[in-house]
Amino acid sequence: MSRINVLDDHLTNMIAAGEVVERPMGVVKELVENSIDAGAGKIEIRIVNGGMESIEVIDDGCGMDKVDATMAFQRHATSKIRETHDLWSIQTMGFRGEALPSIASVSKLKMITSDGTDSTLVRIEYGQIKEVRPIAANQGTSILVEGLFYKTPARLKHLKSGNVETNMILDLVQKIALAHPEIAFELYSDDKLRIQTNGSDSLQEAILAVYGLEVARKSIPISFSDYDFSVDGYLISPVITRSNRQYINVSMNGRIIRSLPLQKAVIDGYREFMMPDRFPIVVLNIRADYQLVDVNVHPSKWEIRISKEKALYSLLSENIRQTLRAQTRPSDMVVEHAQKQEITQPQYTPAQQQPEMRFEEQRMTYTTEETLQRFNYLGQHHGKYILAYDEENIYIIDQHAAMERCMYEEIQQQISERKVDCQPLLIPLVIEITPAQMNQLERINEMLECINLKLEPFSLTSVAVRELPTFVEGDEESFIRELIEQITGDREMGVLDIRKEKIASLACHASVKFNSYLTAEECRRLLARLSRCAQPFNCPHGRPTMLAISDRQLEKEFKRV
Numbered sequence: 186m187s188r189i190n191v192l193d194d195h196l197t198n199m200i201a202a203g204e205v206v207e208r209p210m211g212v213v214k215e216l217v218e219n220s221i222d223a224g225a226g227k228i229e230i231r232i233v234n235g236g237m238e239s240i241e242v243i244d245d246g247c248g249m250d251k252v253d254a255t256m257a258f259q260r261h262a263t264s265k266i267r268e269t270h271d272l273w274s275i276q277t278m279g280f281r282g283e284a285l286p287s288i289a290s291v292s293k294l295k296m297i298t299s300d301g302t303d304s305t306l307v308r309i310e311y312g313q314i315k316e317v318r319p320i321a322a323n324q325g326t327s328i329l330v331e332g333l334f335y336k337t338p339a340r341l342k343h344l345k346s347g348n349v350e351t352n353m354i355l356d357l358v359q360k361i362a363l364a365h366p367e368i369a370f371e372l373y374s375d376d377k378l379r380i381q382t383n384g385s386d387s388l389q390e391a392i393l394a395v396y397g398l399e400v401a402r403k404s405i406p407i408s409f410s411d412y413d414f415s416v417d418g419y420l421i422s423p424v425i426t427r428s429n430r431q432y433i434n435v436s437m438n439g440r441i442i443r444s445l446p447l448q449k450a451v452i453d454g455y456r457e458f459m460m461p462d463r464f465p466i467v468v469l470n471i472r473a474d475y476q477l478v479d480v481n482v483h484p485s486k487w488e489i490r491i492s493k494e495k496a497l498y499s500l501l502s503e504n505i506r507q508t509l510r511a512q513t514r515p516s517d518m519v520v521e522h523a524q525k526q527e528i529t530q531p532q533y534t535p536a537q538q539q540p541e542m543r544f545e546e547q548r549m550t551y552t553t554e555e556t557l558q559r560f561n562y563l564g565q566h567h568g569k570y571i572l573a574y575d576e577e578n579i580y581i582i583d584q585h586a587a588m589e590r591c592m593y594e595e596i597q598q599q600i601s602e603r604k605v606d607c608q609p610l611l612i613p614l615v616i617e618i619t620p621a622q623m624n625q626l627e628r629i630n631e632m633l634e635c636i637n638l639k640l641e642p643f644s645l646t647s648v649a650v651r652e653l654p655t656f657v658e659g660d661e662e663s664f665i666r667e668l669i670e671q672i673t674g675d676r677e678m679g680v681l682d683i684r685k686e687k688i689a690s691l692a693c694h695a696s697v698k699f700n701s702y703l704t705a706e707e708c709r710r711l712l713a714r715l716s717r718c719a720q721p722f723n724c725p726h727g728r729p730t731m732l733a734i735s736d737r738q739l740e741k742e743f744k745r746v
């Protein structure tokens with residue numbers, strides 16, 4: 186007996202719903218994306234109990250005529266693509282024609298839509314059309330979804346508490362609002378206004394509305410491009426950090442995406458300004474030729490495939506690093522240490538509750554180098570810290586971190602100028618390695634070439650080193666072993682990455698011991714070396730090299746103001 190049958194529409198819609206709308210957040214995402222595609226200038230979202238009770242999305246977009254109003258609920262019905270080649274350059278958020286029929290198959294849905302001429306009401310309950318009739322309405326579309334997953338108990342059980350679902354939706358809408366500052370968003374949760382942006386097309390105003398005043402004040406504009414990509418947005422000064430990656434907002438052609446490589450590129454750009462367990466806040470909107478981006482990778486469209494991703498990675502991390510280097514100054518650091526403000530919970534601050542404000546001019550009045558050259562040496566403390574001052578601040582400089590920073594940049598310069606000094610060894614250093622590492626010897630040598638280090642096969646399981654860069658001091662063997670391990674351990678690491686990463690640890694090994702006493706002359710020399718660094722305020726691992734105490738702060742502490 187044959188056993189295969191073709192599934193009916195209702196069942197396929199319910200199956201698709203499992204992928205497209207896993208939870209209330211997915212419903213909000215699909216409905217809001219439809220509103221964006223409809224050219225809405227304003228999108229209002231209302232959720233009750235994390236969307237489990239109801240979700241309503243109201244827009245002032247193009248709406249639909251009476252034919253489309255029901256067509257929209259047929260599987261694979263879409264106005265956004267027509268033929269195969271459209272799939273290679275998708276400019277809209279949607280294109281699969283799956284969302285509405287899927288959502289309607291697992292909920293009670295009511296839609297009112299008007300294209301300015303026809304106005305139609307459509308009511309569907311768990312996939313069955315209950316009502317279609319003309320109705321009076323303004324142009325636009327409103328969709329109300331109730332009783333989500335009520336008839337799919339397995340899915341219902343999978344949902345978290347109302348609070349958790351609410352937070353996911355808040356986070357989603359924040360991200361969408363930041364990717365679309367040209368649209369005014371309002372989100373009400375249990376009738377309370379939680380997010381409101383003004384749609385003025387100013388990204389900084391959107392950041393203010395979403396993340397609040399403190400963050401908006403510390404935003405640094407950034408804009409750069411290459412032949413394929415152009416990037417605009419804001420970096421938030423590394424003075425403000427977060428404990429997770431959720432605040433790294435990257436959108437591609439208006440689409441919010443989850444991309445680990447791009448997040449990594451941002452973190453890489455911030456690395457030297459931040460401790461490794463802290464994460465930055467950024468909002469970057471990337472534009473690329475639609476053909477470079479394949480969005481047809483996953484039903485919920487969170488993931489995309491980007492051609493030339495490696496080039497985009499370097500473009501992002503390099504430009505972020507350069508921008509931050511030009512912006513940070515030591516007095517920024519004291520804010521973090523003096524106040525130790527830790528905001529782990531996102532703050533939802535509707536724009537209307539914000540005081541009238543003007544953004545502070547972010548540019549410095551003097552360059553980094555000038556600041557540091559004004560340092561006057563005061564003394565050394567406990568053999569660990571150097572004290573210095575200029576007309577604005579008193580500085581406490583961590584000798585070890587400062588030394589690391591200097592070594593790091595000096596070695597980096599030797600590498601980029603291809604002038605790494607080397608010293609032949611009297612007796613070659615023989616190092617045992619694993620067969621797997623031996624198998625990658627060519628790649629390892631390719632990576633190490635930049636510091637003139639070459640591993641020669643010595644036996645089946647060992648290599649010999651005959652020459653070492655002069656900056657390597659101390660335990661050379663564990664040094665080289667660490668390099669080999671890092672290179673073989675991470676297949677993803679590009680040549681440049683390895684170099685930077687390794688140089689940082691090289692510098693660390695080679696720099697002074699924490700407690701070694703420096704003479705006044707040595708301290709002065711260290712200050713001068715530090716002043717030549719491109720990024721003197723953090724060690725290569727992100728720890729600060731110095732704290733600054735301003736005059737104003739002293740006056741405050743001594744109760745003079």
Ligand code: ADP
Pocket residue numbers: 215219220223244246247248249257258262263264265278279280281282283284285286325326
């Ligand atoms: P897709 O977005 O992939 O095309 P959907 O199932 O989400 O598929 O929507 C089906 C169609 O319904 C869309 O192509 C669009 O023509 C229409 N539509 C959906 N939502 C709206 C809306 N808010 N305003 C205008 N048209 C809409």
Ligand code: MG
Pocket residue numbers: 215218219278279280282284285
């Ligand atoms: Mg859609």
